[in-house]
Amino acid sequence: MTDEPSSEPGEVSRRRALMLGAVGASAVVSIRPALAQTAASVSTCEIPVPDPARAGSYIAADGSLVPAGTPGAFAPPAAPFKGEDVKRAMHGGQLPGTDYESNQAYMQYIRRLQRGTSGFTCFASLQMPRG
Amino acid sequence: MRHSVSLKIGPVGFRIGSDWRVPIAALKDLYRDYPAPDDGIADFNVRLFAARFWRRFIRPSVMIGGDYIIPDAAPLPLEMGLLAAEMGMNLQMALGQRRYLLLHASAVVRDGKALLMSGVSGAGKSTLAALLMARGWRLMGDEFALIDPMSGLVYGFPRLISLKNAAIGLMRSTLPQGRFGPLMKATPKGNIRHLVPDAQAIAAMETPARPALILFPTFGHAPAERAVDEAEAFVRLTQASTNFVGLGQAGFDTLTRLVREVPARAIDYPDTESALRLVEDLWSATA
Amino acid sequence: MAGPQYLAEPARRIKSVRLGGITALFHRPSARTHLVGSPVPEILDALQETAMDANALLTFLQDRYEVADADPASLAARLAELEAAGLVRVA
Numbered sequence: 001m002t003d004e005p006s007s008e009p010g011e012v013s014r015r016r017a018l019m020l021g022a023v024g025a026s027a028v029v030s031i032r033p034a035l036a037q038t039a040a041s042v043s044t045c046e047i048p049v050p051d052p053a054r055a056g057s058y059i060a061a062d063g064s065l066v067p068a069g070t071p072g073a074f075a076p077p078a079a080p081f082k083g084e085d086v087k088r089a090m091h092g093g094q095l096p097g098t099d100y101e102s103n104q105a106y107m108q109y110i111r112r113l114q115r116g117t118s119g120f121t122c123f124a125s126l127q128m129p130r131g
Numbered sequence: 132m133r134h135s136v137s138l139k140i141g142p143v144g145f146r147i148g149s150d151w152r153v154p155i156a157a158l159k160d161l162y163r164d165y166p167a168p169d170d171g172i173a174d175f176n177v178r179l180f181a182a183r184f185w186r187r188f189i190r191p192s193v194m195i196g197g198d199y200i201i202p203d204a205a206p207l208p209l210e211m212g213l214l215a216a217e218m219g220m221n222l223q224m225a226l227g228q229r230r231y232l233l234l235h236a237s238a239v240v241r242d243g244k245a246l247l248m249s250g251v252s253g254a255g256k257s258t259l260a261a262l263l264m265a266r267g268w269r270l271m272g273d274e275f276a277l278i279d280p281m282s283g284l285v286y287g288f289p290r291l292i293s294l295k296n297a298a299i300g301l302m303r304s305t306l307p308q309g310r311f312g313p314l315m316k317a318t319p320k321g322n323i324r325h326l327v328p329d330a331q332a333i334a335a336m337e338t339p340a341r342p343a344l345i346l347f348p349t350f351g352h353a354p355a356e357r358a359v360d361e362a363e364a365f366v367r368l369t370q371a372s373t374n375f376v377g378l379g380q381a382g383f384d385t386l387t388r389l390v391r392e393v394p395a396r397a398i399d400y401p402d403t404e405s406a407l408r409l410v411e412d413l414w415s416a417t418a
Numbered sequence: 419m420a421g422p423q424y425l426a427e428p429a430r431r432i433k434s435v436r437l438g439g440i441t442a443l444f445h446r447p448s449a450r451t452h453l454v455g456s457p458v459p460e461i462l463d464a465l466q467e468t469a470m471d472a473n474a475l476l477t478f479l480q481d482r483y484e485v486a487d488a489d490p491a492s493l494a495a496r497l498a499e500l501e502a503a504g505l506v507r508v509a
Contacts, residue, residue: 391437
């Protein structure tokens with residue numbers, strides 16, 4: 001996965017680019033455990049409501065959704081419609097535009113998909129009438 | 132307990148016990164074509180009980196108990212006993228299921244391949260599943276999809292389809308021959324009426340299917356669709372799973388495999404006709 | 419004077435799966451799942467064999483990669499995240 005720096009004198013360096021990222025950015029999104037039902041209280045339990053990017057919305061550097069064409073914003077992952085294209089894109093595993101900045105913005109976007117604690121336990125407890 | 136019924140939904144066996152006859156009678160009627168648990172042994176128990184002895188008779192209210200509970204849940208009036216039983220079974224699955232990765236998603240099958248629709252309450256996954264069932268798709272379930280860690284196949288959980296508010300009238304007119312439970316008004320979730328899955332769904336309830344498409348539907352917007360990347364699908368599905376963390380590495384392996392092998396799309400739709408059109412188009416293109 | 423020495427969790431304790439441009443990590447001892455993006459995999463790789471303080475790590479990364487934004491504060495932020503996630507510890 002990592003490249004060794006060239007040791008030949010005079011050869012152009014073929015080292016891979018790397019960015020450390022802004023101090024306020026985040027490169028780690030940890031999956032939070034489901035809410036322990038005994039500790040649940042309605043006020044601490046948020047139903048996760050991820051908003052899908054509306055068709056035509058772009059993803060800004062902080063992961064928020066902005067109108068298409070907003071300067072500095074990144075297009076959401078490409079949407080090939082044909083079956084083979086989708087399968088190829090998925091199995092290729094390459095996020096379209098593996099440019100560092102678009103990956104970072106996408107990272108922020110998926111971080112924002114996590115609201116409150118994970119899953120249905122919270123949802124289930126909210127569905128039940130509370131005493 | 133005085134009254135009880137045992138039944139199997141998909142691969143999961145339940146025993147529901149009750150202090151009152153009526154909810155058990157309703158379950159026996161609506162689930163009459165469902166098999167008994169294997170060897171008569173239930174995987175999970177649900178108890179519908181009165182908090183105090185007199186609550187059996189005076190303004191009777193049903194407490195939901197079982198192997199897994201939410202301790203401070205308030206009781207429901209006896210008229211909603213069927214809903215209490217459903218909530219009880221949901222709770223056992225949400226909190227106790229360990230054999231399969233549990234996804235809060237509806238699932239339907241065509242040509243042996245499964246479509247999964249994941250979303251929060253109100254996204255339309257139950258209604259869309261019911262409509263697709265009416266169009267000949269095999270219903271696997273309207274609320275839960277079970278993913279087998281060994282094979283990656285989807286197993287169904289074809290409980291009674293829970294229709295809310297406007298969906299009730301829609302399905303009554305779409306399926307005039309359908310079997311419906313009693314109308315329960317003004318429940319904590321609005322008006323609710325159950326629809327019994329059709330003969331095809333019940334007959335094949337233990338037949339798994341290979342997942343071929345994952346959809347994240349949202350109701351109430353102009354029709355639109357976009358691809359959902361593996362990482363985004365993964366995070367959304369961890370949000371939609373009650374036992375991803377509890378399954379440890381098996382959960383991780385099952386879900387990473389699912390999102391790498393199965394394409395995912397997000398769809399917005401303003402009405403069910405648009406949704407069904409989007410679903411059919413995407414299925415033809417990707418599945 | 420050297421700062422705290424950081425060491426990554428051994429790779430054998432982590433299951434790693436690529437999900438597009440992002441990597442999903444399952445850390446077996448904690449049974450926690452983390453989604454990580456660059457430069458995390460590269461930092462974890464660098465801190466596998468030998469513990470390094472932040473300055474040594476920055477130098478190491480600059481030798482191995484073309485680091486466009488070699489800011490110690492940025493690296494410190496990444497190390498803090500990794501420590502909070504339990505993927506890196508002070509040796």
